[in-house]
Amino acid sequence: NKHIRITTDLVLSTDRKMVPSPSGCPSPSRFAPSPRKTRAREAVESSAQAGGYDEEVPLLVAALPHKDATLVDRALTQLCELTLWQQPNQREVAELGGPSLLVQLIKSRLRFVQHAGSATSGQQFTGPADQDVDVQAVLKALNVLMNLSANDDLATRIAAVPGCVNMLVGLLSHAHQPLAVYAARCLINITHSSPDAQAAALNAGILPPVVAMLLGSSPSPPPASDDSYAANAKLACWLLANLTSSHGSRTREEVLAQPRVVARVVHLATPGSAQAPVVVMACAVLANVARHSPRAQSALADAGALAALADHLGAPGRTQPSSLVLASVLQALSALVMDHAANTAALVARKGLAAQLGALLEARTSPFECDSDDSALVLAAHCLVHVLGHMLCNGGEGSSGKSATAAAAGGAGRPAAGGPDVVDGRASVMVREEQQAHGGGAEASSSGQGQAVYISLSAAARAVGVELPAVLPMLRKDSSEALSPIQAAELRHQVSHVLLPKLRSPNFRAAATAAACIYHLCAACGGPAAREARRLMADGALVAQLLTNCGSGDPALALACLAVLDVLSAEPMCVSVMMSSGWLQAMMPLLGHDDALVRRWSERALCSLYIASGSGKSPTSPSVSVMEH
Numbered sequence: 267n268k269h270i271r272i273t274t275d276l277v278l279s280t281d282r283k284m285v286p287s288p289s290g291c292p293s294p295s296r297f298a299p300s301p302r303k304t305r306a307r308e309a310v311e312s313s314a315q316a317g318g319y320d321e322e323v324p325l326l327v328a329a330l331p332h333k334d335a336t337l338v339d340r341a342l343t344q345l346c347e348l349t350l351w352q353q354p355n356q357r358e359v360a361e362l363g364g365p366s367l368l369v370q371l372i373k374s375r376l377r378f379v380q381h382a383g384s385a386t387s388g389q390q391f392t393g394p395a396d397q398d399v400d401v402q403a404v405l406k407a408l409n410v411l412m413n414l415s416a417n418d419d420l421a422t423r424i425a426a427v428p429g430c431v432n433m434l435v436g437l438l439s440h441a442h443q444p445l446a447v448y449a450a451r452c453l454i455n456i457t458h459s460s461p462d463a464q465a466a467a468l469n470a471g472i473l474p475p476v477v478a479m480l481l482g483s484s485p486s487p488p489p490a491s492d493d494s495y496a497a498n499a500k501l502a503c504w505l506l507a508n509l510t511s512s513h514g515s516r517t518r519e520e521v522l523a524q525p526r527v528v529a530r531v532v533h534l535a536t537p538g539s540a541q542a543p544v545v546v547m548a549c550a551v552l553a554n555v556a557r558h559s560p561r562a563q564s565a566l567a568d569a570g571a572l573a574a575l576a577d578h579l580g581a582p583g584r585t586q587p588s589s590l591v592l593a594s595v596l597q598a599l600s601a602l603v604m605d606h607a608a609n610t611a612a613l614v615a616r617k618g619l620a621a622q623l624g625a626l627l628e629a630r631t632s633p634f635e636c637d638s639d640d641s642a643l644v645l646a647a648h649c650l651v652h653v654l655g656h657m658l659c660n661g662g663e664g665s666s667g668k669s670a671t672a673a674a675a676g677g678a679g680r681p682a683a684g685g686p687d688v689v690d691g692r693a694s695v696m697v698r699e700e701q702q703a704h705g706g707g708a709e710a711s712s713s714g715q716g717q718a719v720y721i722s723l724s725a726a727a728r729a730v731g732v733e734l735p736a737v738l739p740m741l742r743k744d745s746s747e748a749l750s751p752i753q754a755a756e757l758r759h760q761v762s763h764v765l766l767p768k769l770r771s772p773n774f775r776a777a778a779t780a781a782a783c784i785y786h787l788c789a790a791c792g793g794p795a796a797r798e799a800r801r802l803m804a805d806g807a808l809v810a811q812l813l814t815n816c817g818s819g820d821p822a823l824a825l826a827c828l829a830v831l832d833v834l835s836a837e838p839m840c841v842s843v844m845m846s847s848g849w850l851q852a853m854m855p856l857l858g859h860d861d862a863l864v865r866r867w868s869e870r871a872l873c874s875l876y877i878a879s880g881s882g883k884s885p886t887s888p889s890v891s892v893m894e895h
Contacts, residue, residue, distance in 0.1 A: 318354045319355045319357070323348060323358045323359060323362075324362060327359055327363070330367040330368065331370070335400060338403060339400075339402070342403060342407055343406060345364075345406075345410045349414055351413075351416075353417060356417050357417075357420070359410075359414060360414060360420045364414065365411065365423065365427050365430070368407045368410055369428075369433060371403070372407050372411075372433060373429070373433060375407075401444075401445065408448035408449060411424065412448060412451045412455060415456050416773065417772055417773065418458065418459060418460075418772050420772075421455055421460060422462070425456045425463035430456075431453075431456065431463065431466040431467055431470050432470045434453050435449075435453070435467060435470040435475070436470075437449035438476070438479070450479075450504075453467060453505060454505060457505070457509060458508050458774070459511065459818075461515070464509050464515060465515075467509065468509065468516070468517065472505070472509070473509075473520060476505045476509075477502075479501065479502040480498075480499065480503065482495070482498075496541050499534060499540060499544050500543050500544045500547055503531065503544060503547035503551055504547045504550075506547075506551045510554035510555055511554050511821070514860070518558040518562065519558065521551070521555055522555060522562055522565055525569075528565070528566065531548050532566070533574075534547075535548040535552060535571065535575060536574040536577070537587070542587070545591050545595075546591055546594040549575065549595055549598040550597075552575070553597050553600075553602075554601075556604075557604075557861060560605075563602055563603075563604075563606045564608070566602060571602065572599070572602055575595050575598050575599050576599065576619070578595045579592075579626065589642065590639040592626060593642040594646075596649070597649070599613065600653045600863065603653055603657065604653055604862050604866075605862065607657065610654060613654070614654060623647055623650070623651065624732045626643065627644060627647055627732075627734065628733075638779045638780075638782065641779070641786035642782045644785070644789075645782045645785050645829060649863070651726050651730055652723065652866075652870075654729070656726065656866070658729045658730065659721055659729050720869070720873030720877070748794045748795060748798065749794075749795050749798050749799070754802060757787065757799060758802050761784065761803060761808065765780045765783055766780075766807065766808055766811065769781060769784070769808075769815065774818060774820040775822075777818075778826045781815065781829075781830055782826050784808075785830045785833065787799055788800045788803060788830070788833055789830070789833040800834055800837045801839050803834055803840065804840045804842075805843070806846070809834070809843050809844050809849075812830055812831055813848060813852040815827045816828055816831075817855065817856075821863070824861075824864050824867075825863055825867055828864065829867060831844065831849070853871050853872055857872075
């Protein structure tokens with residue numbers, strides 16, 4: 267005990283030594299679904315790059331079951347700091363059994379009261395906060411648990427700790443509001459992209475307290491300020507977004523079955539009704555529920571979701587939303603109109619839609635650096651253009667009132683909007699089912715029969731009537747000019763030493779953000795600069811990581827990586843690297859993916875490779891392998 271006390275005193279010193287991690291230099295720290303995303307994270311991240319975990323971490327974990335409350339409190343205080351964004355420390359705490367010790371500590375510091383007929387099937391915690399043994403210790407323990415669960419690799423292990431999920435669900439209804447907030451943050455991390463954890467939370471009865479939090483009728487005292495009310499709305503929407511993210515989750519159906527919940531989420535997604543983080547989460551809920559079925563798409567449109575989301579694109583007299591809000595809005599719109607003729611027609615019929623989309627892209631194509639929110643917006647906008655163009659080119663009516671197929675075909679002989687070269691590396695192309703079946707050419711005429719399974723971005727943009735800008739981001743370079751040697755070196759460094767490490771992050775959100783940035787760099791324009799940017803990405807390590815992330819199980823990450831690979835396949839240099847990295851083998855399982863957008867982009871991936879490799883004209887070309895598969 268004396269040794270632990272002395273060592274803990276030394277922990278307070280700012281002079282720390284780093285223990286090398288077994289795998290060498292750790293990957294950079296990553297984003298987490300925690301509101302604590304501040305500039306201070308940058309400094310904390312840099313300190314974590316120096317080596318492995320801090321040498322005092324094992325001693326601090328060993329102090330958690332100690333009977334001395336003061337010692338435990340000091341250990342928790344240090345662990346709160348050491349596990350914030352620092353992956354080596356997070357992994358070491360988990361390896362030493364830290365999550366189990368934290369759960370035991372929280373249980374020992376709270377009075378458990380089992381309520382027969384309570385709103386949840388788990389345990390609820392009641393009683394005034396000042397009667398608990400040590401609320402501050404519990405808050406710190408939850409803080410450490412939140413930091414650990416921000417690592418997606420560790421979140422699954424934390425969710426498997428016996429009693430952990432039930433305990434956190436019970437805390438959502440605690441009388442002391444901070445405990446409920448920290449419990450919600452932990453559950454947000456644990457249930458992100460984890461169907462098993464989502465099922466465990468549902469079995470523990472998470473929906474009633476979350477719905478109560480969303481509707482403002484939580485058993486906790488009413489919020490004292492608008493800020494706390496907005497925080498509750500954000501946490502509730504975030505939890506609902508996670509719980510509805512799995513295709514097989516029953517939460518989508520249960521949300522649809524509650525008109526008050528649907529109306530509340532639609533209201534939060536309406537311009538001017540909530541703060542930006544709340545709007546982002548509300549859009550995520552709408553996008554996930556819309557993916558449930560055509561019936562869900564129709565029900566949400568009838569509830570006003572389509573109109574509320576579209577109002578963000580050009581709301582008169584309002585401040586322009588942030589890039590992150592607009593990206594979330596566009597993602598939700600894509601989910602609402604995907605393969606839904608009525609919703610597509612209603613959205614395309616909105617006056618000025620094409621001009622609004624073009625203006626959004628024009629304003630985000632020349633940042634001084636590769637901004638992640640702007641990149642997410644560009645990817646989401648291109649995705650919506652693809653979805654609308656695909657629907658219109660298969661029999662819908664374009665924004666100009668004439669057949670979208672004719673509009674696309676009418677510009678087949680002209681350069682794509684935005685530059686002398688095509689926007690996404692290939693001409694205004696459509697591949698139809700009949701032509702694929704007979705091994706025909708890629709160029710489709712306006713009289714071609716069968717459904718179009720592949721439409722290039724430029725063809726889709728023509729169908730929707732969107733002007734695609736042609737400026738290479740980060741380098742502030744017009745795409746019609748070639749890159750200078752310095753710019754090429756800067757781009758190579760950005761991809762290899764900044765974005766690729768983030769692409770390897772165990773946090774799916776961070777990896778998806780990095781993939782969006784790569785997409786923004788190589789797909790936002792055409793011309794010599796863009797072609798050279800794509801050639802610079804013909805790197806085996808980058809392509810292999812993109813393929814690995816396609817099978818991560820996270821739809822957003824898979825979609826972003828598929829979009830990058832689709833564009834890279836326009837360059838023959840990249841095609842050979844992709845084939846040698848197992849491109850075909852990685853794509854085949856995705857053709858049966860639960861998410862319709864991922865299925866669509868995996869189909870696009872195979873078609874784009876087929877087009878880029880010569881449409882099967884050579885018996886040794888990669889397209890022959892595509893057709894054989």
